[in-house]
Each structure stands twice: as C-alpha cells, then as structure tokens.
Amino acid sequence: MKEVSRKQYYVFSPWLRAFHWIMVASIVTLFLTGILIATPLQSLNSEPIFSSTYVDLIRDIHFTVAFVFTFSFILRIYGFIVNKGDRLFPHFLSGKFYADAIDVAMHYMLVKGAHASFIRNPMARLSYALLYVLVFIEFITGFAIYFSTNPDGILGTLSSYVILLCGTEMMVHLIHHYVAWAIILFAIGHLYMVIRAEFMEGESEISSMFSGAKFLIHTPEDADDMPEGHRHHLI
Numbered sequence: 001m002k003e004v005s006r007k008q009y010y011v012f013s014p015w016l017r018a019f020h021w022i023m024v025a026s027i028v029t030l031f032l033t034g035i036l037i038a039t040p041l042q043s044l045n046s047e048p049i050f051s052s053t054y055v056d057l058i059r060d061i062h063f064t065v066a067f068v069f070t071f072s073f074i075l076r077i078y079g080f081i082v083n084k085g086d087r088l089f090p091h092f093l094s095g096k097f098y099a100d101a102i103d104v105a106m107h108y109m110l111v112k113g114a115h116a117s118f119i120r121n122p123m124a125r126l127s128y129a130l131l132y133v134l135v136f137i138e139f140i141t142g143f144a145i146y147f148s149t150n151p152d153g154i155l156g157t158l159s160s161y162v163i164l165l166c167g168t169e170m171m172v173h174l175i176h177h178y179v180a181w182a183i184i185l186f187a188i189g190h191l192y193m194v195i196r197a198e199f200m201e202g203e204s205e206i207s208s209m210f211s212g213a214k215f216l217i218h219t220p221e222d223a224d225d226m227p228e229g230h231r232h233h234l235i
Contacts, residue, residue: 007219011120011214015079016085030138036055066142101123108192119223138176
C-alpha cells in the first residue's frame, strides 16, 4: 500500500463554521417561505387553501429567520478578527489571482484535468465575495420592505431612502425576489463544486466545515495566507 503524505491546515474557526451552517439553514428557510409569501398555495378554484393566519405565520417565520441570519454575521465578523483562515478573500489587485481563477473554472467545466492546489481556490474566493454582496442586497431590500410600514422611525426613514433609490416599493420587491433566485443558483453551483472537490479530489471541502481543517497532498499556492502554527505534517 502506498503511503501519501498530507499536510493539515487548520483553516476555519468555530465562529465561521457556526455562521456557515446558520446561513445554510437560513437561506433554505427564507427562500421557501419567500416563495410562499409571493405565491400562496392555491386550490383548484384559485382561492388560497389556507387562511390569512397561515400567511401571517409564514411571514413571521420569514422575518424571524431574517433577523437570526442578520445577527449571525456577528459570528462571521468575530471569526474574521480572531482567525486568519476566516479572511480568505479575493486578491483583487493580483493578475495571477484572476489567471488562477480562470484555470480553476476551466477545471470545473471539465476543460482541464486538474488545477493547482489551494487552501481556498480563487474561484471560490470570488464566488463567496459575490455571495456576501447578494446577501447584503437581500438584507437592505428585505428590511426596507419590513420597516416601510413604520416610516416615522429611524429604520422607517432608512427604508424610505432605499425605496426612493430603487424607484418604487414594487421595484424593491422585485430586486429582493430575483436576488434570492441568484443566491439559490449560487448554492446549487457551490454544492456541485464542494462535492466534486471532496470526493473526486480529496480536498476536504465538506468535512472542513465540520472540523475546520483541510488535508492537502500538495503545498497549496496560497499557503502563505495561513499562519505557520496552523500547518501540521501528517502521513
């Protein structure tokens, strides 16, 4: 039996991992309840099959989960502060970063057989940065809709500015709706890439969100992004 030498990299803090799974549960719940809010279940005679109490319950679940998701960012921010592995964002000013991202994309599209080893590859870094932008848009538009019923408060005033910026309240609803679909499309692509990396390339993508560690055969291109104390040589 051939022995393979691997290096363990402790990447993700417990704070980021907790945030990640809260985000997973929140996105699924928010999407499903959002769809039901936008299009309540219908019976054959085109009337809602549940009362307005049912719709109110769905809305309450949607808003409650939205607040939980928002406050969970405290975990993400704390992890960003205390753990360098939680700060693996794009190197926007590096030409090599974008070349590597294209290389990784070609690999996932089955054009290339392999790509260089990374703790977090450039394509993933770009996609997660985009995800945070999409989530931020959802926060802004969602709370603008929520607080528009109380235009006299501070948050109601901010809500009015968001609606004014978008043009109409209906446009805020549309942006919120279509960005939600964009997040779901991201989630589908993300699921494909992590499953592929976990089982076909052995890069510990899924397991790292439980253990916080990745086990890599080759020295990753972005090894310098991790502190020395987070690297361990294993067999």
